[in-house]
Amino acid sequence: xxxxxxxxxxxxxxxxxxxxxxxxxxxxxxxxxxxxxxxxxxxxxxxxxxxxxxxxxxxxxxxxxxxxxxxxxxxxxxxxxxxxxxxxxxxxxxxxxxxxxxxxxxxxxxxxxxxxxxxxxxxxxxxxxxxxxxxxxxxxxxxxxxxxxxxxxxxxxxxxxxxxxxxxxxxxxxxxxxxxxxxxxxxxxxxxxxxxxxxxxxxxxxxxxxxxxxxxxxxxxxxxxxxxxxxxx
Numbered sequence: 001x002x003x004x005x006x007x008x009x010x011x012x013x014x015x016x017x018x019x020x021x022x023x024x025x026x027x028x029x030x031x032x033x034x035x036x037x038x039x040x041x042x043x044x045x046x047x048x049x050x051x052x053x054x055x056x057x058x059x060x061x062x063x064x065x066x067x068x069x070x071x072x073x074x075x076x077x078x079x080x081x082x083x084x085x086x087x088x089x090x091x092x093x094x095x096x097x098x099x100x101x102x103x104x105x106x107x108x109x110x111x112x113x114x115x116x117x118x119x120x121x122x123x124x125x126x127x128x129x130x131x132x133x134x135x136x137x138x139x140x141x142x143x144x145x146x147x148x149x150x151x152x153x154x155x156x157x158x159x160x161x162x163x164x165x166x167x168x169x170x171x172x173x174x175x176x177x178x179x180x181x182x183x184x185x186x187x188x189x190x191x192x193x194x195x196x197x198x199x200x201x202x203x204x205x206x207x208x209x210x211x212x213x214x215x216x217x218x219x220x221x222x223x224x225x226x227x228x229x230x231x232x233x
Contacts, residue, residue: 005119011077014051014052018082020187020199021054023194024187026218029183030058033183033225035062038144040059041063043064044064045063045067046097047059048094048109048134048135049109049113050068050070051111052082053082059108067089070092073091076091094112095131096134101137102138102141103140104139105143106143106144107143107144107145108145108146108148109131109147110148112131113131117168124168125167129175132172142231142232143229144228145178145230146225147172147226148225149223149224150222150223151182152220153199153203153207154203154219154221158222159222177228179227180226181224181226182222183224185222186219186220187207188216188217189219191215191216194217207219
């Protein structure tokens, strides 16, 4: 298993990661969730901790304007390869965004805040709160904030996979008032061999897959979607 921080710091690893996440959510539930919960057609959108742009790619051709940011230049280099030229890309930390108050109508963050629970074991709560505070600061009154985080990989039922993530999600819900929805975002790979190779690269073990009649392999994945509308002034 490659350390997550190495994946995010190395362009070749970032491309392999992008190959994995492009196989996720063959059902299209992430994009559907965004469309149902946020009118992005006339919106100024920010995607925080965008990585290689997998959430941004769902919105790039549908919103008024799109800005993405991440602290990892290697990930953003891959995002630049996959996103349209009009998307603005900035290097920025989730806890110190370089944007003015109320700059965006919709702000998303996918699989980004939860990393603090592993990388910053002594101060992760402070980091998560700072990131959510920044999310709400740059959101216009009446705007929509959406957070995506994992509810389990290779499992039948959705649940926070660690105690720290459970506590992190409680911060979203109990302290800020986000509402949670569990989404099935299963991986679909071209074959069982591809499934084993890509899941072992990221998760450290090859996930069990169900092979379909046409040879494609399905690996279960659950995503939590948290949504909150900022109060209007």
